[in-house]
Amino acid sequence: QVQLVESGGGLVQAGGSLRLSCAASGRTFSSYAMHWFRQAPGKEREFVAAISWSGGRTFYIDPVQGRFTISRDNAKNTMYLQMDTLRPEDTAVYYCAADAGFPTTHWTHIDYWGQGTQVTVSS
Secondary structure, rough: EEEEEEEOOOEOOOOOOOOEEEEEEEEOOOOOOEEEEOOOOOOOEEEEEEEEOOOOOOOOHHHHHOOOOEEEEOOEEEEEEEEEEOOOOOOEEEEEEEEOOOOOOOOOOOOOOOOOEEEEOOO
16 A cells, blocks of 8 residues: 655646645555646546656656656655646646556556645636
């Protein structure tokens, strides 16, 4: 088992930045590839970004490529998502997720979830 807690969400104007954090506890953090998903109202939960077990590989969906940066600190059992040049269409609840595979891009295949943090981007 691994427990995940997100933080860092909030309200920001278009073009602004936010940094999300995901703190993990329980089983060995470095045993999991870490992921960010998001879910907007009325839409299916979608994959955003993933980082491999050691942090050496990352993977992003095209709409966030070049604007978002995923990273992890295995010594601190924490993952991050730096979000820059935010757009109104980035508005969603953002979820931290842990899975044995990399990348795991469909939400039904994820092993563990955080509770989510709201990100709202105003135009």
